[in-house]
Amino acid sequence: MKALKYINILIVGIVIMSCDDQIYPELNDAPEVVVVDAWVNNKPEDQVIKVTKTQPYFDNSESVGVTGAEVYIVDNEGTRFDFIESTNGAYVWSYSTEAFGTVGNSYTLTVVAEGNTYTSVSELNRVPTVDSVTFRYELETAFGTEEEFYIGEFWSRDPEGTGDTYWIKSFKNEQYLAKPSEINIAWDAGFSAGGAIDGLIFIPPIRDAVNPFDEDPNEEDSFLSPYEDGDSLYVEVHSITHAAHNFLTQLSIQTDRPGGFAALFDTPLSNVPTNIVNSTSDDLALGFFCVSAVEGNGKRLDISQVPKDE
Structure with a gap:
């Protein structure tokens, strides 16, 4: 009986490994969700925040940008950094003589888009030198x-x-x-x-x-x-x-x-966390906001x- 049990397990394993046919499931289109990609740092260069919309799972085209948004960051000292709309959902803070931010300060991002206001908070923490x-x-x-x-x-x-x-x-x-x-x-x-x-x-x-x-x-x-x-x-x-x-x-x-x-033993697919909060309605938002020293x-x-x- 033990031998028969092991043979059955072996057969099942072979069948599983041989099942390599590709399938193309039909997925219902989910409602579009605003995505805020806001990774800002203190390098001496322009800083860019992208505001886009989600796409269907199998759509590999470039994300569609959200136009006409108001995007700005305010630190705990009241200094405001305005990000000006560029192309396809990109909003740019232009570097002039001083890099963005001060280590130790906190920063609040605000994005006003399509009747909703999205906010998030980040701290600008210390970073070691690369010797x-x-x-x-x-x-x-x-x-x-x-x-x-x-x-x-x-x-x-x-x-x-x-x-x-x-x-x-x-x-x-x-x-x-x-x-x-x-x-x-x-x-x-x-x-x-x-x-x-x-x-x-x-x-x-x-x-x-x-x-x-x-x-x-x-x-x-x-x-x-x-x-x-x-x-x-x-x-x-x-x-x-x-x-x-x-x-x-x-x-x-x-x-x-x-x-x-x-892949049979991978962690199940799920959404990654977000710190973007919609303070106007229950509509969800995705993406992340972080300010970094580099x-x-x-x-x-x-x-x-x-x-x-x-």
Whole structure:
């Protein structure tokens, strides 16, 4: 009986793995919802807030912008920052001589659009400096072949005092690494509040998450070196709120889905949280508002300057 039981389990497993036919379910169109994408920072450049509408699930076209909105931010000292409408739902605060915001202040976003008023609050928290960006050499043996890798990492120390949260953004040859699997966030110098890693240099998994590990299109089960001679790596550390850390955590869970058989065990799809509140009606809004302080540093790889352990 036990043998028969195991055979049945094996048959069921084979049937499940063989069910790879694509299906195209018909979904009813949901009502449009306003989306406020408001990630603002203190870099010396123009700041952009996007106000758009949601689209049907299978619609891959560009989001439709909301026009004619009033968009502004006011800090706790009463300073107002007006965002002027540009194109397709983009509203811009133009940088002149001073960057946006002051560390330690709180900021209230207001968006008046289509008869509704949407609000949200964020704090501009401290951020550590990025002392340096370096590269190291690694020689890996897999499937009988040796592969050379040049790995980038950044060096930064979380300031003393628990509760700092960050979003680490990486740019290879000035191109932002924007895959869902490349979302790199930290709580103090570690991954989460329970890690109790405060006032230290960011732990290695966070430092190493600035590397793009792409599969080699010419060789199966092989990866390309994240960086080659002459490539550049630029790393930015953005301070974020605890709510933003939770938002990015959930965003990563919902979007980093490799598919295949393992998808059967993924976390069920759901909406990510939002801190955008409609103070006029019960109509929902999506998106997020966060104000960040930013520090960055970068380097170009010169393989002649990277030590190779013998």
